[in-house]
Amino acid sequence: MKVLTTNYITCAVKACKSSSAAFPLHFKDAELVQEELELNSDFIRNVLPRIEWPALVTTAVELGFTTLPSTKPAPEQLDEKMLQDLHTLLVETQVTEGKLVCGNCGHEYNIHQGIANFLLPNHLGINLPTPFV
Amino acid sequence: MSAKPFAAVAPEQYEAAHVHQVYQQIASHFSATRFKPWPIVDRFLREMPTGSVGLDIGCGNGKYLNVNPNIYMVGSDRSSNLVQIAYDRKLIHDSFVADALDLPHPTGRFDFAISIAVIHHFSSPERRVASIKSIISALKPGPTGQGGKALIYVWALEQNNSRRGWDEGHSQDVFVPWVLSKQYIKAGSESVKKDSTLDAEANEEGKPQAKEVTYQRYYHLYRKGELEADVAAAGGYVLESGYEKDNWWVICGIVG
Structure with a gap:
């Protein structure tokens, strides 16, 4: 799971979608890898306006990236270094193991060998525990 | 083959048997095509x-x-x-x-x-x-x-115009076979094959080595x-x- 993806993920439980506590999901016991990819500056410039910045800052801090500015950089602030830093965080950094936890209902989604699983107990034929009924 | 999606079983369970489990079994072969x-x-x-x-x-x-x-x-x-x-x-x-x-x-x-x-x-x-x-x-x-x-x-x-030949007037809920070639049959899939909820059948029942296995996927x-x-x-x-x-x-x- 890439960091950019987590900016577009919330809890799969319908009742949580309207709750601000469900976004972003929170990382627990996350293990990271960096995969080197070619920098696409135009992509970074154009994806930046789409990003929910406060959520990204929260996610980044949980993963140990503490140097992100607290407000979204303006287009003229996007120098080479800033573009490279954002590229590294958003698309090169992957969470390979760990959990994503909903701040509203507490449900934990597993990430194993890089793949997150968002199936809910009812998809797996298990009776629904209280938060899901 | 006509499928009956509105039988006694809930749609979630019906899809688990006739869609999800089938794709789990045929994933490698399906992907190769x-x-x-x-x-x-x-x-x-x-x-x-x-x-x-x-x-x-x-x-x-x-x-x-x-x-x-x-x-x-x-x-x-x-x-x-x-x-x-x-x-x-x-x-x-x-x-x-x-x-x-x-x-x-x-x-x-x-x-x-x-x-x-x-x-x-x-x-x-x-x-x-x-x-x-x-x-x-x-x-x-x-x-x-x-x-x-x-x-x-x-x-x-x-x-x-397709080889399947469906057209106006045919049932809209059908089973579509996927014939899983021998090289994609994983060890241990024998138990799934015998599972009556799956509609999967070996071409020749009882043979120790299956040649191929046919799975039926539900489509609307x-x-x-x-x-x-x-x-x-x-x-x-x-x-x-x-x-x-x-x-x-x-x-x-x-x-x-």
Whole structure:
């Protein structure tokens, strides 16, 4: 799971979608890898306006990236270094193991060998525990 | 073969047996036959502006995830075996396991979505409409030309030129066989084959080494106009629609 993806993920439980506590999901016991990819500056410039910045800052801090500015950089602030830093965080950094936890209902989604699983107990034929009924 | 999706069993369980478990078993073989992007899908993705963020609901082996390197796509599929194949291809994009009716996405944030040959696997009218609603509610809302766009493909009932020969008047709920070649049959799949809930049968019963195994997948074949009607029922609007090689497709959005 890439960091950019987590900016577009919330809890799969319908009742949580309207709750601000469900976004972003929170990382627990996350293990990271960096995969080197070619920098696409135009992509970074154009994806930046789409990003929910406060959520990204929260996610980044949980993963140990503490140097992100607290407000979204303006287009003229996007120098080479800033573009490279954002590229590294958003698309090169992957969470390979760990959990994503909903701040509203507490449900934990597993990430194993890089793949997150968002199936809910009812998809797996298990009776629904209280938060899901 | 005609399928009976409205039997005593709940649609979720019906789809688990006749869709999910089948794709889990045939994932490698299925993926090996899925590599060429369909032209309309290819064009839809290439026309997205740089920096666009979108979804591929039912991404399978991820064949659409690397069409356009200037956009970001998040693919999901119900089959963990297919997602594993997509993930192992080391695409610049991302993929995970999710159910199309309970997507883990915030509403109203995506520039685009695609769902190619997926929602015809839902076995009730309500669930097919709900799946479209689930997809379009993830899009940025807005009137024509201003909001996000979703491209949805489904199999058509009207395909009298195909070898399957279905056409108007045929039952819309069918089983479609997938013949799993010997080299894709995994050790231990014997137990699944014998599972009566699966409708999977060996060609020659009782032989120690199966030559091939036939699985039956459930499909709802869409008739002309039905996809557009489902989009409307889901609260969306249709921008474009058409027919291509045994499939109906639609590009749709949501006002919000």
